[in-house]
Amino acid sequence: MSMHRIEAVNDFVVKFANVNGSGSASANELFAKAILRTGVPVSPRNIFPSNIQGLPTWYEVRVSQEGWLGRRGGVDMMVAMNPQTWERDVAEIEPGGYLFYDSTRPLPESAFRRDITVIGMPVTAICNATYEDPRQRTLFKNIMVLGALSALMDIDAQVLEQLLAEQYKGKERLLESNLRALQAGRGFAKDHLQPPRHPGIGLKVRRADTVGERIFVDGNSAAALGCVYGGATVCAWYPLTPSTSTAEAFTSWCGKLRRDPETGQARYAIVQAEDEIAAIGIVTGAGWNGARAFTATSGPGVSLMTEFIGLAYFAEIPVTIINVQRGGPSTGMPTRTQQADLLSCAYASHGDTKHVMLLPQDPAECFEHAAAALDLADRLQTPVFVMTDLDIGMNQRLCKPFAWDDARRMDRGKVLSAEQLEAGFDFGRYKDVDGDGIPWRTLPGTHPSKGSYFTRGTTRNAYAVYSEAGSDYVDNVQRLLKKFATAATIVPPPEITAAQKQTRLGVAYFGSTAPAMEEALARLAAQGIHLDAMRLKAFPFPQAVADFVDTHDHVFVVEQNRDAQMRALLMGELEVDPERLIRVLHYDGTPITARFITEAIVEHVHALAVAPRRERTSS
Amino acid sequence: MTYIAKPRLHHPTLTRNKVGYTRRDYEGKVSTLCAGCGHDSVSAAIVQACWELDIAPHRVAKLSGIGCSSKTPDYFLGASHGFNTVHGRMPSVLTGAALANRELLYLGISGDGDSASIGLGQFAHAMRRGVRMVYIVENNGVYGLTKGQFSATADRGSQSKKGVVNAENPVDLVSMALQLGATFVARGFSGDKAQLVPLIKGAMAHGGAAFLDVISPCVAFNNHAGSTRSYDHVRAHNEAVGRIDFIDLAKEVIAAPAPDEVLELPQADGSVMRLRKLHEGYDPSDRRAAMNLVQQLAEQGEIATGLLYVDPRPRDLHAALNTVQQPLNALQDEALCPGREALERINAGLR
Numbered sequence: 001m002s003m004h005r006i007e008a009v010n011d012f013v014v015k016f017a018n019v020n021g022s023g024s025a026s027a028n029e030l031f032a033k034a035i036l037r038t039g040v041p042v043s044p045r046n047i048f049p050s051n052i053q054g055l056p057t058w059y060e061v062r063v064s065q066e067g068w069l070g071r072r073g074g075v076d077m078m079v080a081m082n083p084q085t086w087e088r089d090v091a092e093i094e095p096g097g098y099l100f101y102d103s104t105r106p107l108p109e110s111a112f113r114r115d116i117t118v119i120g121m122p123v124t125a126i127c128n129a130t131y132e133d134p135r136q137r138t139l140f141k142n143i144m145v146l147g148a149l150s151a152l153m154d155i156d157a158q159v160l161e162q163l164l165a166e167q168y169k170g171k172e173r174l175l176e177s178n179l180r181a182l183q184a185g186r187g188f189a190k191d192h193l194q195p196p197r198h199p200g201i202g203l204k205v206r207r208a209d210t211v212g213e214r215i216f217v218d219g220n221s222a223a224a225l226g227c228v229y230g231g232a233t234v235c236a237w238y239p240l241t242p243s244t245s246t247a248e249a250f251t252s253w254c255g256k257l258r259r260d261p262e263t264g265q266a267r268y269a270i271v272q273a274e275d276e277i278a279a280i281g282i283v284t285g286a287g288w289n290g291a292r293a294f295t296a297t298s299g300p301g302v303s304l305m306t307e308f309i310g311l312a313y314f315a316e317i318p319v320t321i322i323n324v325q326r327g328g329p330s331t332g333m334p335t336r337t338q339q340a341d342l343l344s345c346a347y348a349s350h351g352d353t354k355h356v357m358l359l360p361q362d363p364a365e366c367f368e369h370a371a372a373a374l375d376l377a378d379r380l381q382t383p384v385f386v387m388t389d390l391d392i393g394m395n396q397r398l399c400k401p402f403a404w405d406d407a408r409r410m411d412r413g414k415v416l417s418a419e420q421l422e423a424g425f426d427f428g429r430y431k432d433v434d435g436d437g438i439p440w441r442t443l444p445g446t447h448p449s450k451g452s453y454f455t456r457g458t459t460r461n462a463y464a465v466y467s468e469a470g471s472d473y474v475d476n477v478q479r480l481l482k483k484f485a486t487a488a489t490i491v492p493p494p495e496i497t498a499a500q501k502q503t504r505l506g507v508a509y510f511g512s513t514a515p516a517m518e519e520a521l522a523r524l525a526a527q528g529i530h531l532d533a534m535r536l537k538a539f540p541f542p543q544a545v546a547d548f549v550d551t552h553d554h555v556f557v558v559e560q561n562r563d564a565q566m567r568a569l570l571m572g573e574l575e576v577d578p579e580r581l582i583r584v585l586h587y588d589g590t591p592i593t594a595r596f597i598t599e600a601i602v603e604h605v606h607a608l609a610v611a612p613r614r615e616r617t618s619s
Numbered sequence: 620m621t622y623i624a625k626p627r628l629h630h631p632t633l634t635r636n637k638v639g640y641t642r643r644d645y646e647g648k649v650s651t652l653c654a655g656c657g658h659d660s661v662s663a664a665i666v667q668a669c670w671e672l673d674i675a676p677h678r679v680a681k682l683s684g685i686g687c688s689s690k691t692p693d694y695f696l697g698a699s700h701g702f703n704t705v706h707g708r709m710p711s712v713l714t715g716a717a718l719a720n721r722e723l724l725y726l727g728i729s730g731d732g733d734s735a736s737i738g739l740g741q742f743a744h745a746m747r748r749g750v751r752m753v754y755i756v757e758n759n760g761v762y763g764l765t766k767g768q769f770s771a772t773a774d775r776g777s778q779s780k781k782g783v784v785n786a787e788n789p790v791d792l793v794s795m796a797l798q799l800g801a802t803f804v805a806r807g808f809s810g811d812k813a814q815l816v817p818l819i820k821g822a823m824a825h826g827g828a829a830f831l832d833v834i835s836p837c838v839a840f841n842n843h844a845g846s847t848r849s850y851d852h853v854r855a856h857n858e859a860v861g862r863i864d865f866i867d868l869a870k871e872v873i874a875a876p877a878p879d880e881v882l883e884l885p886q887a888d889g890s891v892m893r894l895r896k897l898h899e900g901y902d903p904s905d906r907r908a909a910m911n912l913v914q915q916l917a918e919q920g921e922i923a924t925g926l927l928y929v930d931p932r933p934r935d936l937h938a939a940l941n942t943v944q945q946p947l948n949a950l951q952d953e954a955l956c957p958g959r960e961a962l963e964r965i966n967a968g969l970r
Binding site: 213217234257263265267268269270273278283284285286287290291403404405408409410442449452455456 | 680
């Protein structure tokens with residue numbers, strides 16, 4: 001039977017199917033890094049279970065010399081090392097693709113497909129013959145597979161050896177045995193899995209130079225570093241997937257970057273609280289008392305925090321919350337990604353509340369937005385969310401290097417000094433002195449007789465005196481609205497990219513959707529579908545967002561949740577005609593793909609062409 | 620009413636303390652609690668303690684949760700910043716505030732509903748974390764603002780005003796604080812100011828987590844016969860185990876040698892606490908003995924009051940975190956931001 005084999009250089013998707021806890025993660029990461037070090041952009045994604053050992057886990061590596069970092073969709077080669085998921089793993093391979101598997105135990109012919117190339121390597125048998133220790137037998141299996149793949153895909157062995165040397169620096173014996181496993185895998189593949197004995201793998205890696213200065217880092221580490229640079233001194237948190245590594249990274253960065261050089265003492269305080277309620281309580285107390293403070297959590301944590309978020313909104317206390325979103329509702333899909341907390345964060349807590357949200361697209365923006373959030377929280381005296389997600393937070397992503405201007409200073413906002421109070425500043429804690437809705441505040445301990453006030457979640461007048469007068473209440477909540485309007489002028493504006501040809505169609509997207517969206521835009525343009533693109537970076541929406549929507553007949557709103565939450569925000573806040581905002585929704589917990597977006601938009605565009613939207617009448 | 624300002628007139632003969640304040644300078648707004656409420660006596664005791672300790676009012680931050688007791692910070696120390704937080708969550712807010720600026724005195728005011736019911740978790744964790752604070756629970760065994768439901772500290776068998784007998788076991792915050800590692804644990808009675816003021820002063824001088832349970836009868840809903848939190852009942856069953864005569868040795872020379880029954884306990888701030896033993900076999904530095912004594916007296920229907928336990932060398936949260944001496948909220952960019960060069964090194968390590 002003749003078969004169309006996929007032949008590709010520096011442009012393919014490889015997926016590793018493994019058993020959690022089998023030591024595959026490290027070998028898989030080496031695979032991705034080796035390609036990256038060869039100068040070819042990669043974007044790996046972990047699809048992992050809520051489990052320590054035994055359940056299925058996948059590692060999907062997108063290789064794209066063109067630089068597309070989103071998920072493409074489809075798998076060109078499956079490295080199927082997990083019998084539990086064999087059937088669906090084999091089914092996922094593109095026609096003409098490749099299946100690499102451990103052939104130690106023979107499988108019936110029915111277990112395979114005829115439209116793919118099968119590469120069987122008796123990995124377990126080789127390992128059992130080489131190693132005595134059962135643990136080594138398992139661990140080196142992964143390295144041996146890596147060796148075989150590197151030989152078959154032309155991945156430079158020296159690059160892999162260098163990476164191993166970096167990983168096992170100072171552990172020479174371990175390095176030695178890893179190198180041997182690598183060589184064993186390469187040797188077997190060269191002898192048995194290449195032409196003329198075997199057709200081999202048509203997916204090849206060639207040295208290129210399209211990585212440049214970019215760095216390879218996960219969003220949680222990046223956000224934590226942004227908190228260090230942004231001047232956060234208090235971090236309170238409770239372990240919660242997928243946010244946990246944010247606080248852990250903050251601890252690690254602070255240990256290196258934030259100790260007093262002379263005394264070794266900490267210029268920071270990190271508390272692992274008893275729950276998310278205490279975590280946000282600690283952050284609220286620290287913010288009230290003038291320290292920059294943040295917490296990192298995920299949707300279930302935000303649910304627990306909402307009472308405090310309402311207090312911080314109403315009492316006007318700076319609070320920064322990094323929400324690494326996961327699949328909800330309830331425990332939902334704790335190890336999968338979604339953008340489904342937009343509404344619950346934008347309007348968190350009872351009563352009329354609205355909160356500032358930043359929407360980073362990658363780790364570089366996690367760094368920027370975390371630092372910016374600390375400034376915005378102080379400037380606006382209100383909770384600020386950094387809405388990242390599992391896809392950005394827990395996967396290493398190629399992104400532009402972190403940048404910092406040494407002339408930059410923390411914006412501590414409107415905090416009165418003892419001198420200003422002494423000079424007779426008419427201090428009213430909730431008084432709009434400057435017309436921007438943002439009042440001045442004082443910190444405890446500032447002045448012996450001036451500037452003290454009582455903070456509470458109950459209604460008060462402009463001088464922070466308890467009040468049950470409706471007029472005081474209305475004045476206050478109206479001022480909060482004005483403050484929110486001010487926020488719209490200082491949050492990051494959207495990034496707008498005009499289509500190559502003039503168009504009445506636009507697309508709005510944000511966060512981790514960005515790389516897949518960029519690729520989809522290129523593919524759509526190639527098919528003659530041109531869209532002006534707006535990447536949203538913040539809520540409340542700056543004026544540019546309303547302008548973009550106003551100047552397009554239809555705007556596709558691409559997001560990773562079921563209920564079109566961003567669309568709801570656009571409708572609610574900008575009073576857009578719902579007909580003009582078209583839902584493109586992906587919410588199965590895996591990161592959205594370029595293929596999905598392309599297909600969805602093509603379908604809508606065709607539908608629009610068949611039944612053009614009637615012009616609105618002026619009724 | 621809280622929005623009625625108190626007259627600011629000071630009597631010229633009012634005595635000034637060493638930092639130049641009269642007792643009036645430590646007062647707050649007019650209380651909105653019921654006439655005769657035990658909580659007002661606690662507020663008065665706080666005013667007196669601060670005045671006597673020469674604490675500048677603005678160097679105190681007072682925090683509370685929700686409930687009758689949590690309203691009281693508005694009624695004392697008007698020149699201090701106050702924060703009426705969320706029900707049961709004062710301990711976390713206080714913890715954050717204390718982390719931000721280690722130089723202020725943090726006074727947490729709570730009630731039995733606030734700390735023993737909704738806030739039991741935060742109460743426990745603040746104690747075990749060793750936050751340097753004075754944590755006062757104004758304990759009346761009843762929900763006042765919602766009109767008379769039992770709280771979690773109400774004794775089993777105690778009768779409500781409507782005649783309902785409480786069938787649930789009480790939470791004893793003192794025993795919990797002892798078990799969880801609070802380094803100053805005392806119980807007072809709002810009806811005994813002579814005992815209460817020195818206890819508050821001792822707690823304020825303490826360098827760690829200080830917990831003070833103050834039995835503070837509710838005149839509106841829990842001061843009847845059959846209640847174990849009424850003035851009469853508490854007076855009849857108050858078993859004072861030790862009395863503090865708080866003397867600041869750093870500032871005064873004590874000539875007379877202490878009599879045998881007096882213990883001298885040096886405090887973190889350089890002062891010395893003198894403790895007069897009132898109960899046979901009582902050793903305030905023995906945590907286990909204190910726990911036994913509290914349990915023993917409770918079994919006999921008595922309420923152990925006074926200073927129950929103190930660790931003269933407490934270790935607080937800042938010590939555990941090894942934070943810098945300067946308040947974290949005063950650190951500037953230079954001390955906090957590692958700068959561009961360091962960032963470039965980080966970038967280099969991520970390629």
